[in-house]
Amino acid sequence: MDSPPTAVPESPIPGPYHSVHVAPLQKQHEKIRWLVPAQRSDRVRVRRHTCECKATLYELCHSGGLLFIRRTVRGPDGSRVHESERLVTVRMENLWLRLLLGEAR
Numbered sequence: 001m002d003s004p005p006t007a008v009p010e011s012p013i014p015g016p017y018h019s020v021h022v023a024p025l026q027k028q029h030e031k032i033r034w035l036v037p038a039q040r041s042d043r044v045r046v047r048r049h050t051c052e053c054k055a056t057l058y059e060l061c062h063s064g065g066l067l068f069i070r071r072t073v074r075g076p077d078g079s080r081v082h083e084s085e086r087l088v089t090v091r092m093e094n095l096w097l098r099l100l101l102g103e104a105r
């Protein structure tokens with residue numbers, strides 16, 4: 001006889017239909033400086049992104065040898081896009097991780 005699946009606790013990776021969810025913001029957190037995106041001609045590749053089911057989408061982007069985070073806040077009047085500063089891979093991957101953990105926003 002099959003037993004019902006055990007409830008999975010709230011996880012940053014919530015299952016096959018979802019991407020990563022951002023953890024609730026910690027009281028002590030780093031404030032990311034969100035900038036209006038500059039018009040640049042360089043190509044941007046999205047390496048990772050958070051789940052589409054949330055109103056706010058974060059994308060880890062790669063461009064010109066540097067990484068930055070793009071934040072898209074979707075509302076009834078359209079989307080507002082901001083970008084973080086651009087950092088070398090190691091530093092930005094660290095910030096991305098902290099964003100997911102609720103330690104930076």
Ligand SMILES: [Zn+2]
Pocket residue numbers: 014017018019021051052053054
């Ligand atoms: Zn989701």
